[in-house]
Amino acid sequence: MAAPLLFDALRDTHHFVDALVPMEEGQAPWIEAIRYIRAYETQTSPHWSPRHVSRANAARFFAKKGIPIQVRGAEIGTQGAQGSRSIAQTVRVPFGRLGSLAMEFLQQTFERRYDPVRKHVNLHPELSMTSMKIEPSIPLGYLYRIALQHLHVVPARTGRNQLLDNALTASCHLGALVDAEPWSPFEPLGDHYPADVIRSLGRVVLYDQVFALPQIHQPVVEALLRDVVVPVADQLPGGPVWRPDHILALLMVLQDMAEHPCKGTVVQRSEVEARLAARLFDRHAAEMLVHTFSLDRPCRNYYSPGHGSDAEALEAALVQLDGSRLWIPPAAFLGAAFYQRAFRLLANGRSNFNTEVGRKFELHMAERLAQRGILCLRGVMKRGRQVTGDVDLAIETDRHIVLFEMKAKALRTESRANDTATFFIDIAETLVHGATQLSKCELRLLQEDSIALPNGVLELRGREVLKVVLTIADFGGLHDTTTMRRGLEALAGVEIALTNASSSSQTRRVGAGNRDLVGLRSVLSKLVAVAHNPYREHPYDNIFFHNLGFIEELLQHSATGEELVENLRSVSRISFSTRNPGFEFEQLRRIRAQATAEQQLSTMPTYPVSPTV
Numbered sequence: 360m361a362a363p364l365l366f367d368a369l370r371d372t373h374h375f376v377d378a379l380v381p382m383e384e385g386q387a388p389w390i391e392a393i394r395y396i397r398a399y400e401t402q403t404s405p406h407w408s409p410r411h412v413s414r415a416n417a418a419r420f421f422a423k424k425g426i427p428i429q430v431r432g433a434e435i436g437t438q439g440a441q442g443s444r445s446i447a448q449t450v451r452v453p454f455g456r457l458g459s460l461a462m463e464f465l466q467q468t469f470e471r472r473y474d475p476v477r478k479h480v481n482l483h484p485e486l487s488m489t490s491m492k493i494e495p496s497i498p499l500g501y502l503y504r505i506a507l508q509h510l511h512v513v514p515a516r517t518g519r520n521q522l523l524d525n526a527l528t529a530s531c532h533l534g535a536l537v538d539a540e541p542w543s544p545f546e547p548l549g550d551h552y553p554a555d556v557i558r559s560l561g562r563v564v565l566y567d568q569v570f571a572l573p574q575i576h577q578p579v580v581e582a583l584l585r586d587v588v589v590p591v592a593d594q595l596p597g598g599p600v601w602r603p604d605h606i607l608a609l610l611m612v613l614q615d616m617a618e619h620p621c622k623g624t625v626v627q628r629s630e631v632e633a634r635l636a637a638r639l640f641d642r643h644a645a646e647m648l649v650h651t652f653s654l655d656r657p658c659r660n661y662y663s664p665g666h667g668s669d670a671e672a673l674e675a676a677l678v679q680l681d682g683s684r685l686w687i688p689p690a691a692f693l694g695a696a697f698y699q700r701a702f703r704l705l706a707n708g709r710s711n712f713n714t715e716v717g718r719k720f721e722l723h724m725a726e727r728l729a730q731r732g733i734l735c736l737r738g739v740m741k742r743g744r745q746v747t748g749d750v751d752l753a754i755e756t757d758r759h760i761v762l763f764e765m766k767a768k769a770l771r772t773e774s775r776a777n778d779t780a781t782f783f784i785d786i787a788e789t790l791v792h793g794a795t796q797l798s799k800c801e802l803r804l805l806q807e808d809s810i811a812l813p814n815g816v817l818e819l820r821g822r823e824v825l826k827v828v829l830t831i832a833d834f835g836g837l838h839d840t841t842t843m844r845r846g847l848e849a850l851a852g853v854e855i856a857l858t859n860a861s862s863s864s865q866t867r868r869v870g871a872g873n874r875d876l877v878g879l880r881s882v883l884s885k886l887v888a889v890a891h892n893p894y895r896e897h898p899y900d901n902i903f904f905h906n907l908g909f910i911e912e913l914l915q916h917s918a919t920g921e922e923l924v925e926n927l928r929s930v931s932r933i934s935f936s937t938r939n940p941g942f943e944f945e946q947l948r949r950i951r952a953q954a955t956a957e958q959q960l961s962t963m964p965t966y967p968v969s970p971t972v
Contacts, residue, residue, distance in 0.1 A: 787872025852880030
């Protein structure tokens, strides 16, 4: 069966002439043909996939508890909000009765999954390398939010082990309903129906909400707040008592008091205020800042994954347990939570805050690269006296030109709650708009061979152009290269008709997103027509979508611009099914290091061993 499929695949990939001569396995036509076969087999196989098995088991489990499950084609769900709430109660009730012990269980799990090299907790389920099945996956992100609700609750006196077993069993089945199995790049994405594509991408975000939590190294957060966010915050959200730069002092205090990367810390409010006052020399400002920054019972209205708009875990950097005690999250999650909370407070509802932060972000990244000895070009593009666009950042190496488009916007809580209109707006204003602007710049570079910028001239000189949309915030699984490129390819040039836009402003922004989709298809069609474009047959293959945390990880292993580009490209064509580029890069780096060590060992000279006397 594989022979005719391989023949058709090579013919359909426009490499049929090349296929008439012997090929090596690493050549592009061969790789495309293998992908063609895998996609065909995945989409036409009569056998159940691991996802089908997990969902069937989940449906049977909840049906036995009297909760009706609806099945429509490949989709499975419940009857309205009440059904979702009933499913959530099977997890929330037993896990909540554990009270503060619920968080202790999660912290033990975090310790087992902690990577001391990356200083991250690997929360995503992992696909077995020996089979297509995985063990039942615990939705740690969902359980973390439930545990936050019950930090102040006294644990049940008896039956704790049974309560934990019941909660974990139900949570694994709940996770199966939101695609607990790793998503395969060969599965259909609803490519012929734009609304289906949006829903498929939305399920990726829902998966992240259930299975993961944002993580970013604390030095990165400190630099972001100091150089980008605080300078923009010219109005005080809490009145004249504390200033925006006081937030940096609070971050230092919490960092010092967070004792463990995987365990939360209970502290006295008075101690936090005293340490902060010692840094600010202002007791009243310290008390007001702690009061404003801390959250009282976060996620209190959060039940099921569909209530993502009530999931304040993204901002739970300081939680009130009672009048005298506070809870600081594990150090691995403190940085991301602190940034989200600080950003919301300092933005203070201003509509232009993201734009202002975006401009500062461009300067910050230019300075950050300069610190690593990587020179870059940036500034406005002109044709005569007319400004025709701008380049946020450009890195040059001997073989590549890397263009960056910076975005400060994050996914809103409504997007994480499966609000289709809000999700489309957020994606359109970041990924789609960024890819469109970068493609316009690439087109001009290919047509004119050079672009004059204020601090230098960007010359093509036969080099490949790579395009990176870089966000401050973590977009989770949407950063996965395969997911992102397939989503763009399916959406470019189409018009999304959404009926749930709630305001005229939202309708206007949906329209702007549709224009960007049309613009993206238009400029990519022009790029395909350029004869010397190395990506003319695959115009999406040089688009990347990453967040600052991942780029900072790459910088830690990159001494030059060439190494940075090589590390960036290393994870562009692989899939470990984790939807976590940072984890995948570290895995690939370790594999390469081991292969290099084995190669060096094999080339070492050997000497004859003299016989033992």
